[in-house]
Amino acid sequence: MVKRHFRYSASILKTGQLLGALGALMAFMLGSLLLLELPNLSEMNPAQIYRDDRGNVHFELQILAIVSLIGALVAAANRKVKVTLDSETLSIKIPKLTGLGLMGLTTGEHRIPLHTIRKIELTPVTGFRNMAQAIQQSRLSLVTDSKTYLLQPYNFLRVGGPDHRMGLAGAFGKPKARVETMISEAPLVRALSEAAIEAHVTSTPVDRTGPLAKHFNxxxxxxxxxxxxxxxxxxxxxxxxxxxxxxxxxxxxxxxxxxxxxxxxxxxxxxxxxxxxxxxxxxxxxxxxxxxxxxxxxxxxxxxxxxxSPEPAPVAYKMTETAHFEHSSYPAIDQRSSNIEEYWQSLEPGTDVVFPVHKPALGFALVDMSPVYEKSRAFYRARK
Structure with missing residues (x-):
């Protein structure tokens, strides 16, 4: 029997459709950023694509970067998940860093002689409203003489074989009548049922809405x-x-x-x-x-x-250095990291700049930067 290798995929969607969905989500986030944060295109400063009026990186981009980093780390860990099946042994290699252990699934490295597998149990979950949740919560149990191994049946793709995963339309379909058939026909399940001759395959559907729900609404x-x-x-x-x-x-x-x-x-x-x-x-x-x-x-x-303090008081700050302002009765205003550096450089050190300040109510004051931003926009329009 030729060795069959299986790789793990956290997603049950075909690669093309998954990338399309992620691309649409990123386009929506970037589109929202453009509509909400950017001025008229004729007045656009390239730095405003990724920075707000205070010079900080846009919150949406920070979230996108964090999500992308987490996704990259998860994808890298998932690439190390390997299952190999030959005529005598099933080898499992699932690093704990994948997080599958948090779901109660088997992790670590295991070599399971096929003749020790007594039962292959499928547990389709049918209580969810869409197929994606039902598939992800369904389980494959390998019962041996000494231990039970728990895996996700649908998430393993045969290396070199066709992509058996579903599309977006199928992922949101109703799972009641289909989930049992789909996991029983998954490549890993079919390969195990053919190789482990001494084991018999059973399927016991479970009607629930999640591992912690216990029918609680x-x-x-x-x-x-x-x-x-x-x-x-x-x-x-x-x-x-x-x-x-x-x-x-x-x-x-x-x-x-x-x-x-x-x-x-x-x-x-x-x-x-x-x-x-x-x-x-x-x-x-x-x-x-x-x-x-x-x-x-x-x-x-x-x-x-x-x-x-609904009405701000005009407070004259002295610019001690470019984009840095001080006042004897208020904390300093530091704009050295803002994206209107050229505007601040146009002012001479020692210049008094009036800021509208709302007096402290809880220990801090608020400065309304709208007049400053309006002047900076006029400054950049005049330079064109």
Missing amino acids: LLKHRGMVVQLSLLAGLGLYALTDYLLLTNYLILGDLPMWPFVSVWLLASAMGIRLGRGAPGAEKLGVAAMLCIVAVAATYPGIQRYTLIV
Whole structure:
């Protein structure tokens, strides 16, 4: 029997369709950046493609870079997953860095003589609303004389063979009647059923909505519904007000007590509202509520400062060096990393520049940089 080699794929989508979906997502993110952040194309400074008005790299690009890095690391680890099958042995090599162990799957290096395999068990999961989730949660169990090995049946592709994975349309289809057939016809399952002659293949469908759900419906628990509503509301507020406040610069150190207080309040509220729910769901939703609440605190304390001090006071700062301003009663304003360097260089050191400052309400002041950005745009238009 010729050796058959199998490689692992975290995705159940065909490579072309997966790349197309990722490309569409990146195009959407970049398109959103262009629509929301860039000025009129005739006034565009190339640096504005990746930096905001304060000289910081756009938040969307930071997230995209982090996601891309994580994806590259996962892909590199997954390439080391190998399964080899010959006439006598099944060899498994799954590094722990892949994270499959966190899903309860087998990791490490194993050599399994085929004659020791007593049973090949398939566990199709049919409770999900789409095929992608059902396939990912389905399992292949190899029961031997001394140990049981747990793998994902559909995610192994035969090296040199056709790509058996599905397209986007199939991934979102209903899995109820198809998932069992699809995993039983997966290349690794078929190869094992042919090679392990002494083992018999069984299939036991399981109707569930996830490894932690245990048929618990969050929407039927009043406390969970309240928490989910708070998550949606706070998340929407945090995103909206963050975008509306991008022209404001914080002067001074942020106080920690609002963040700590919100964290403690959200924790207590989450645990209280989650009473009666399973532990995993209660802790998971409470943790998400804490994270979103703390994220919403940042624009919240800025908004509070604007409410308490709605009218800014003009404060004359002295430019001690290019793009660096000082005042005896307020923290320094450092714009040396901004993307309007030429504008700042046009001002002589020692020049007084007036900034609209909202007086401190929680220990820090806010500077409205909109007038500065307007002057800088006029400066660059005049240079053309």
